[in-house]
Amino acid sequence: MPELPEVEVTRRQLEPLLVGRRILAVTATAASRFFLTPPASVRRRLPGRRILGLDRIGKHLLVRLDSGDRLLLHLGMTGQIFGAGAASVRLMSSTAGASLSPERQTGGFAGDRHTHLRLRFEDGGPDVLFRDVRRFGRVQLLRPGEPPERLAQLGPDALEVRAGPLAAAVRRRAAAIKAVLLDQSVLAGVGNIYADEALFLSGIRPARRARSLDAAECRRLAGALRRVLRRAIATGGSSISDFVRPDGTDGAYQDERHVYGRTGEPCRRCRTPIRRLVIGGRSSHFCPRCQR
DNA sequence: CACTTCCCCTGCAAGC
DNA sequence: TGCTTGCAGGGGAAGT
Numbered sequence: 555m556p557e558l559p560e561v562e563v564t565r566r567q568l569e570p571l572l573v574g575r576r577i578l579a580v581t582a583t584a585a586s587r588f589f590l591t592p593p594a595s596v597r598r599r600l601p602g603r604r605i606l607g608l609d610r611i612g613k614h615l616l617v618r619l620d621s622g623d624r625l626l627l628h629l630g631m632t633g634q635i636f637g638a639g640a641a642s643v644r645l646m647s648s649t650a651g652a653s654l655s656p657e658r659q660t661g662g663f664a665g666d667r668h669t670h671l672r673l674r675f676e677d678g679g680p681d682v683l684f685r686d687v688r689r690f691g692r693v694q695l696l697r698p699g700e701p702p703e704r705l706a707q708l709g710p711d712a713l714e715v716r717a718g719p720l721a722a723a724v725r726r727r728a729a730a731i732k733a734v735l736l737d738q739s740v741l742a743g744v745g746n747i748y749a750d751e752a753l754f755l756s757g758i759r760p761a762r763r764a765r766s767l768d769a770a771e772c773r774r775l776a777g778a779l780r781r782v783l784r785r786a787i788a789t790g791g792s793s794i795s796d797f798v799r800p801d802g803t804d805g806a807y808q809d810e811r812h813v814y815g816r817t818g819e820p821c822r823r824c825r826t827p828i829r830r831l832v833i834g835g836r837s838s839h840f841c842p843r844c845q846r
Numbered sequence: 847c848a849c850t851t852c853c854c855c856t857g858c859a860a861g862c
Numbered sequence: 863t864g865c866t867t868g869c870a871g872g873g874g875a876a877g878t
Contacts, residue, residue, distance in 0.1 A: 557871060587854070613872080631872055632856080668856085688855045690872055704873095729849060738873080746871050794871065796857095814871085835851065837869085 556629040558613060558712055558743030559786035559807065560797050564635055565610045567800040568682070571637050572617065576604045576676040583670045588686065590626075590694035599623065599695055600673070612708045612742025622698030626705075630690030632796050638663050638681040640802035687796070712743035715779050721772035724764040731767060731775075732760035733834035744779065747792055747814045750839045752778040754812045759845045760838040761831065785810070813839040 556564070580600045582593035589596065604620040615635075617625035627635065640663070663683070665672055671684040671693060684693070696702050710719065723740045724731065734740055735749040744752070753760050755778035758771055767775070791797055791805030794815065798804060808815075812822055817830040821841040830839050 560871080628872080630855095631870070686855095687857070688870090688872095690855070692873095727848080733849080736872090748871090792871075797871075834849085836871090 556613060556631075556633060556791075556797060557745030557748050557786075558610075558783055559748070560791035560805065561613050561615060561629060561743070562610055562713075562787050563791045563799055563805060564629070565608055565615055568615075568635060569608045571680065571682060571800065572605045572608055574605065575679070577601050577673055578676045579674045581665075581672045581674075583667075586689060588670055588689045588691060588693060590692055596625075596671070596693065596695050600625070611705055612711060612738060613745070614705060616705075624696045624702075626692070626694040626696055626702060627684065628692040630686055630688065630692065632688045633684065633686040633691035634796070634798055635682065635684050636798070636800040636802060638683060640798075640800060707739050708742040709738065709740045710742065712741045712748075712779055713783050715741055715776045717769075717773040717776040720776045721767070721769060724767055724772060727764035729764060730760060730833045731758060731762050731764045732836075732838050734764040735779075736834065736836065741779075743783070746836050746838075747794070747811070748779070748782050748786065750814045751782045751812060754841060754845060755782060757845050759842075760833055760840050813841060815839065 577600045580597045582589070582597055585592055603623070605617060606620055607618040609616040609618065613628060615627040617627065619625065629635070665683060666685070668687045669683050669685045670689070673682045675681070684691070694702070709723070720741070724734060727734045732749055732753065735744050735752070736746065750760065752775060756771065756774035758767065758775060786792060786807040789806040789810065790799060790803070792807040793804035794808050813828050816828045817839060818827050820826065821828055821844060824841065824843045826841055826843040828839055829842055830837055832838065
């Protein structure tokens with residue numbers, strides 16, 4: 555699900571649910587790729603810690619703890635973080651959803667086999683759960699001063715992208731502009747949906763070689779990226795297959811999409827059918843008439 | 847290096 | 863109805 559806007563929406567809703575609370579106990583599923591730090595270690599080191607803040611870096615969430623440790627969370631494709639009292643947590647597995655629905659209605663979602671991390675708090679308030687069906691998400695507990703390698707390699711946050719630096723990065727790359735936008739070391743936070751949408755808004759085809767973009771196109775692209783990301787945050791993100799906000803409600807940006815997932819449907823500007831092609835193993839959507 | 851492909855997982859929808 | 867195939871918003875490893 556989650557690209558920068560969805561992660562930022564999650565951060566904003568989660569912050570009041572986390573900050574100031576002291577962790578009482580942690581439950582976690584068995585060791586797997588999901589846990590970059592072994593779950594036994596996470597269970598041992600978190601209890602007793604108070605949460606000081608919640609930051610977003612690209613598509614990562616960073617929970618700051620009073621011990622100086624930081625809990626790094628990544629939602630992958632299907633990650634959901636929410637309070638146990640979320641009004642209507644929409645679950646991906648229909649079978650699990652059906653069997654759990656009475657509990658969800660009473661605000662007591664007990665977790666299921668896809669719930670990999672659960673925090674309980676000393677104040678007895680709602681638990682916070684991290685659920686991820688496909689397990690492409692990640693959990694890592696960083697010690698004070700421990701360099702988080704995965705963060706160090708990130709480019710500037712896409713919300714703040716400027717035309718100049720974008721042009722400089724793009725000029726050196728022979729790959730398709732779409733692939734370059736997805737490269738987190740160039741720009742942190744852009745994913746498949748918003749790359750396609752920003753390319754549409756700036757009139758650039760996704761398969762164009764990055765270094766073929768001129769200065770005006772880089773300016774339009776930087777502006778389109780900022781605009782589409784800000785608008786997506788304002789509308790609560792895109793809920794296309796399984797993104798739900800921590801409060802259990804859907805975002806609304808999917809209703810404003812121009813190209814993503816609209817293959818064969820008429821362009822909203824010129825009525826030409828939207829085309830799809832695969833770039834760097836990811837589907838890309840564009841209007842052959844509005845985009846050059 | 848830069849670039850591409852494969853693969854990790856599970857669930858769903860479409861086609862037969 | 864049941865089986866198979868393709869597809870999914872991320873990203874790291876391994877290949878060329």
